[in-house]
Amino acid sequence: MRHPQDKPKPKSLSQLAYECLENEIVTMKLPPGILVTEAQLRDQLGLGRTPLREAMQRLQWEGLIEVRPRAGIRVTDLRQSDFAKVLRLRHTLEPELVAAAVANSTEKQRAYFARLRADFVKSEAQNDRAAFLKADKALDSYMAELADEPFLALSIAPLQTHSRRFWYRFFSANGVAAAVQLHLPLIDACHAGAGEPARGASQTLLAGLLANATAQMA
Structure with a gap:
């Protein structure tokens, strides 16, 4: 049986980028329906290209964003129900x-x-x-x-x-x-x-x- 550390393990750059972008989406700083570019996100959040792209892949899989070629990244809509x-x-x-x-x-x-x-x-x-x-x-x-x-x-x-x-x-x-x-x-x-x-x-x-x-x- 593997025992984890006594406190959370250190986070990778990819995980930190994911949590940063996730928080922007959760707290409506990136509201539903907004369309942004990868370059805008890098500049706005101060994230590196590779960690940001890895974070975007995960967020797309989770259904929080849609990556649209030649258009940008769109935050998915919310239905209260x-x-x-x-x-x-x-x-x-x-x-x-x-x-x-x-x-x-x-x-x-x-x-x-x-x-x-x-x-x-x-x-x-x-x-x-x-x-x-x-x-x-x-x-x-x-x-x-x-x-x-x-x-x-x-x-x-x-x-x-x-x-x-x-x-x-x-x-x-x-x-x-x-x-x-x-x-x-x-x-x-x-x-x-x-x-x-x-x-x-x-x-x-x-x-x-x-x-x-x-x-x-x-």
Whole structure:
């Protein structure tokens, strides 16, 4: 069994470029439907050609951008009703990843969840959407790293990104408190090394997000 590091491993230039461009899309700095060129993105974000192209390939596969030859890069549209579809898929898949993350981790590795919890709580105290998204991304990434289930993680990661994008566009105006409170039981169960409670907390989190989304769309 492979044990990951006690904290997230260092990121490659390609991963950093991906996270930079992903964040621009999630936070609507690159809004749905906008058409930009590769050169504009390099200048705007300060990214190198090769890391940017690798990031673009991944984002295109995830359905966040469309690469149009001789035209540029178009950010895909958003339909609010699709958020529920994304959450239902996550509800099916993600609890298995969470259970694997707990089972495959050491006590020392699980200690990092305390830092993640503090980041979530701080984002709530400051009602900081950007800080919440950063903490949520960090939690998802660390969970995938701990789980050592690459095929499952590859299936879930795009759904998590789409979820953040939907949440920011349609629901974040109401603040981060409700979303943070749904995450804390999951983080606490993972920190405690409680696999089945963590699985259940993941299911409750995603059911809660789905209920909130459905109520606001009604």
